[in-house]
Amino acid sequence: MSLLHVIFAPGLFSSPSVQAAMTVGGVVALVCAPVGVFTVMRGQSFAGHAFSDISATGGSAAFLLGISPLLGFALMGLAGAGAMEALGAGRHRGRDLVTGIVLGAGLGISALLLYLSTTVHTTTGAAVTVLFGSIFAVSSASWPTVIAFGAAALSLVAVVYRPLLLSSISPDLAAAQGTRASLVGAAYMGALALSVALSALTIGAILSTALLIGPAAAALRLAKTPGRATAWAGAIALGSVWAGIVLAYDSYGWPPVHQGWPVSFFVVTLVLICYLLAQLPAWRGR
Amino acid sequence: MAGLFSGFMVDTWFEASVVAVVAGTVGFFVMLRGATFAAHAIPQGAFTGAAGAALVGANSLVGVGTFSLLGVVAIARWGRRGRHDVVIALCLVTLLGVGSLFLSMSSQYAEQTFSLLFGEPLAVSSGDLVPTVLLGAVCIAVVVVLYRRLVLSSLAPELAAVQGIRPERVELWFLLSVGAATTLALPIVGALLVFSLMIGPPAAARFLTNRPAGAIAASGALALATVWASIVASFFSNWPIGFFVGSFAVVWYVFGRELVTWRQRRLRNGQRGMARRSGPSAVGLAR
Numbered sequence: 001m002s003l004l005h006v007i008f009a010p011g012l013f014s015s016p017s018v019q020a021a022m023t024v025g026g027v028v029a030l031v032c033a034p035v036g037v038f039t040v041m042r043g044q045s046f047a048g049h050a051f052s053d054i055s056a057t058g059g060s061a062a063f064l065l066g067i068s069p070l071l072g073f074a075l076m077g078l079a080g081a082g083a084m085e086a087l088g089a090g091r092h093r094g095r096d097l098v099t100g101i102v103l104g105a106g107l108g109i110s111a112l113l114l115y116l117s118t119t120v121h122t123t124t125g126a127a128v129t130v131l132f133g134s135i136f137a138v139s140s141a142s143w144p145t146v147i148a149f150g151a152a153a154l155s156l157v158a159v160v161y162r163p164l165l166l167s168s169i170s171p172d173l174a175a176a177q178g179t180r181a182s183l184v185g186a187a188y189m190g191a192l193a194l195s196v197a198l199s200a201l202t203i204g205a206i207l208s209t210a211l212l213i214g215p216a217a218a219a220l221r222l223a224k225t226p227g228r229a230t231a232w233a234g235a236i237a238l239g240s241v242w243a244g245i246v247l248a249y250d251s252y253g254w255p256p257v258h259q260g261w262p263v264s265f266f267v268v269t270l271v272l273i274c275y276l277l278a279q280l281p282a283w284r285g286r
Numbered sequence: 287m288a289g290l291f292s293g294f295m296v297d298t299w300f301e302a303s304v305v306a307v308v309a310g311t312v313g314f315f316v317m318l319r320g321a322t323f324a325a326h327a328i329p330q331g332a333f334t335g336a337a338g339a340a341l342v343g344a345n346s347l348v349g350v351g352t353f354s355l356l357g358v359v360a361i362a363r364w365g366r367r368g369r370h371d372v373v374i375a376l377c378l379v380t381l382l383g384v385g386s387l388f389l390s391m392s393s394q395y396a397e398q399t400f401s402l403l404f405g406e407p408l409a410v411s412s413g414d415l416v417p418t419v420l421l422g423a424v425c426i427a428v429v430v431v432l433y434r435r436l437v438l439s440s441l442a443p444e445l446a447a448v449q450g451i452r453p454e455r456v457e458l459w460f461l462l463s464v465g466a467a468t469t470l471a472l473p474i475v476g477a478l479l480v481f482s483l484m485i486g487p488p489a490a491a492r493f494l495t496n497r498p499a500g501a502i503a504a505s506g507a508l509a510l511a512t513v514w515a516s517i518v519a520s521f522f523s524n525w526p527i528g529f530f531v532g533s534f535a536v537v538w539y540v541f542g543r544e545l546v547t548w549r550q551r552r553l554r555n556g557q558r559g560m561a562r563r564s565g566p567s568a569v570g571l572a573r
Contacts, residue, residue, distance in 0.1 A: 045371035046323040048376070053478070064500045100322040108532020111404035111476070115526045116347030118400075125401045132386040206330070207386065210379035218373045224323055262390045268383030275376060 008246060021135040021145055021245050021263070026145050028198040029211065029237035031150040034157050034230045036237075038188060041168045042228070047084070047189070049209040050099045054106035056082035056205035058197075059130035060124035064120065069130070070145050073200045077193030085186055133204025134247065135263050146174040146198060153194035160187045160273040165226060200239065203264040211237055214271035218278035231240030241271040290337055298407050298474075300485025301418050302513045305471045306483070308422045311429055312467045312511030313484035314502045315460060317492060318440045324361055324461060326481040327374045329468040331357040333477035336402045337388040346402070348415060351471050354465035357381060362458045404528035405476030407517050414460055418470055427465045432459055457508030475513075479528035483509055493542030508538055 013019070037049045038155035047184025054063045080102055087098045114127045129137075157164070163184045167174035174181060192212075199208035242269035251261040291299070316325045332354035339349025389399060401567045402541035429436070437458045439446040446453065464484075487508035491501045512546045 033365065040369065040372055043369065043371055045369075045375040049323070049326075096320055096322040097317060097485060100326060100389075100481060100485045101536055103326065104479065104486065104531075105533040105536045106545055107478045108482065108535075109531070111479070111528040112527040114400065115405070115529075122429070127403060127443075128389055131403070132389060144432045204386065207379055209375050209384055210383065214370055214379070217376065223324075259390070262386045265383045265387040265390075268379050272372040272376060272380050 006275065013271050015249075017136045018138070018245060018249060020138055020140050020143075022242060023143065024138050025135060025202050025241035026075055027146055027150050028137050028202045029215075030234050030242045031153050031195045032237055033215060033219075035191050036212045037155060037219060037226060037229045037233055038157070038164060038168055039212060040193060040216045040220055042188075043259075044192075045187065045213050046096055046098050046211070048108075048192060050084075050103040050198065051077050051080060051193050052205055052208040052212075053103055053110075053202055054196050055193075055197050055200045055208070056131055057106045057110035057113065059200065059205050059231075060110045060117065060127075063130060064113050064117040068145065070143060070149065070197060070201050073197035073205065074149055074194055076106070077197050078190065081186075081189040081193045085095040085182075098261055108186055109113060131204055131206045132262060132264055133140050133202065133207065135202050138201060142212035146201070149194050153191045153198070156194075157189040157194075160184050163221060164188055203244075203267050207264045210271050211241070214268075214275050215240065218271075218275040221278040221282065223246050236271070236274045240274060241268055290518065295408075298517065299413060299514075301415060302474055302517055303510060304418055304422045305467075305474055306509040307506050308425050308467045309471050309480070309483045311426060311485050311502055311504035312463050313488040313509065314491065314498070314505045315429065315436050315463065316481075316484050317328070318437070318498075319433065321460070321464070322481070323371055323374050324553060325464055325484045327361070327378040328354050328461070329472055329477050329480035330463075331378050331385075331431040332468050332472060333402060334381045334385030334388060336472065336477070337385050337392070337399065340402075341388050341392045341489060346473060347469065349413060351465075351469040353381060354468045355462075358458075358461040358465040362454070362461050366454060367459075380486055392565055393423055398447060400526075401476070402472070403476050403478050404526040405474055405479060405531070407474050407520060407527050414473075421466050421470055424465050425470070426465045428459055428466075436460060474527070475531055476526070476528040479531045482528075482532045482535040483512060486531075486538045489535075490538035490542035495547045512525040512538070518562045 025226040036048075040043060048113070055073040055077045057080075058072035058074070060072075062077065064074025065072075083102045083105075084099060087102065100226050114130070163174060163179045164187070166177065167179055167181050167184050171181065174184075196212060199211045202208070203211060215236035218236055219229040222231050223229040227249050246264050247266040248260055248263040251266075252259075254261060311327070316322060332350045335349035335351070335353025335356075336342075336346045337349075338353070340344045357377055361374055364377075365373045435446070435451050435456050438449065439451050439453050444455075445454065467484065468480055470481060475483055488501070488505040490508055491504035494504050495501050512534040514532060516527050516534065519525070519530045520527040
């Protein structure tokens with residue numbers, strides 16, 4: 001019993017902010033799994049990461065205007081997706097460069113917005129909150145939006161599932177079958193932007209890549225089919241987020257500041273540990 | 287106007303110019319090798335070093351240098367096996383995760399965090415000048431010594447292998463020079479925008495000329511222009527310098543693209559004009 005109390009600190013499950021965090025984190029983890037698997041298969045981790053940084057721009061704008069951060073993350077992510085498509089990030093050649101240029105613009109604007117918000121609001125911690133996030137600050141009023149965005153991302157992936165899978169594995173074959181790569185790619189980018197926005201809400205804008213890429217990369221080591229990989233990724237993401245929340249709650253009395261360690265730190269660390277464990281069989285086999 | 291070149295600003299101008307030339311030069315190879323993600327991840331991860339240095343009260347140059355070295359070694363070591371972009375992403379988020387921990391331990395430095403992320407040209411102290419110049423010189427020297435190997439292994443990997451060039455060693459040295467350029471540029475331009483300085487000017491330079499040496503020169507010149515204009519703009523508007531650096535990168539890129547499109551259109555129109563005048567044979571010549 002005492003061991004259980006050490007792991008699950010008293011009052012953990014009755015705290016409303018923990019309940020909210022668990023629910024939101026769970027939804028986010030499950031949405032990130034399929035999108036993340038496709039991101040890793042398509043080799044678009046950079047685009048995924050770029051979205052997370054660009055969504056920070058949206059977060060800053062939301063902070064400045066005083067609207068819901070999730071709305072800011074998602075709208076700016078979709079705008080970034082549009083900009084990348086317009087500049088030709090869909091083509092393989094020069095894709096990273098275009099992504100980088102758009103990303104730089106987004107980060108620059110984010111710098112400006114955060115600076116302006118320090119002149120409007122008196123608080124100076126906006127940059128840290130937007131970039132590194134705090135899931136305990138998610139209000140229960142944002143649940144409907146979280147669930148709506150999650151459902152939208154999942155249904156986008158579901159609608160284009162087969163052509164997306166084909167174009168991820170073999171672009172030539174997909175083209176030969178008459179798949180419209182640009183349309184499928186655009187739908188995928190939309191789903192990516194939405195799930196990054198959700199993930200940014202959970203562990204902060206610039207860390208949301210961890211939840212997107214880490215579980216999926218580990219899962220693709222463990223499973224051979226996309227379906228199973230998605231299931232593994234979902235399980236790893238869910239486990240990492242929930243365990244991260246529990247640990248962050250436990251860490252409240254930890255040194256050196258006794259204010260609790262950030263959830264994001266625990267989630268990222270757990271995701272990394274899962275990835276390294278998934279590598280083990282391959283390393284032993286060599 | 288007077289304050290722009292006053293005593294302490296001289297150090298800023300000098301150091302920023304060194305940073306620009308180094309970033310423009312290294313940036314050319316970043317673009318050539320398609321290493322945008324690595325060039326973005328190394329500075330962003332190195333931010334953790336600055337946060338850690340602030341926490342323990344060490345010199346931020348040392349913190350940034352240490353963590354960019356960590357990032358470089360991790361990416362070079364594990365990037366060969368498995369998927370390159372996944373490894374970079376995971377290295378980056380691991381470093382940033384630790385960074386978030388450091389930040390939570392020293393939350394009183396919100397303003398300092400902001401300038402580390404988005405740049406603070408006035409943060410230059412004259413004590414940093416010597417290490418900056420030394421590090422910049424090492425960076426340029428590495429690129430000059432490896433020039434042929436870098437170009438060859440980027441453009442024609444098979445040919446490079448035939449010549450006995452070891453790609454992993456070239457990659458490591460290349461990433462090390464990116465790490466060194468990061469260490470220089472991070473305090474001035476900010477962790478999030480260093481890579482913009484590394485890819486914006488070279489991306490435009492590529493559109494201007496096809497020769498590597500010419501493109502490096504053009505890239506360095508554009509980077510200088512970016513940094514100088516950004517310092518002036520930031521000085522007068524008081525807005526963060528990162529905003530201007532990021533915006534100029536876009537401007538250069540779009541300008542270069544439009545220039546190429548315009549040139550091609552003119553060439554095509556010219557050919558059509560010649561064809562109209564003297565029949566099909568002139569088209570053959572023109573091509």
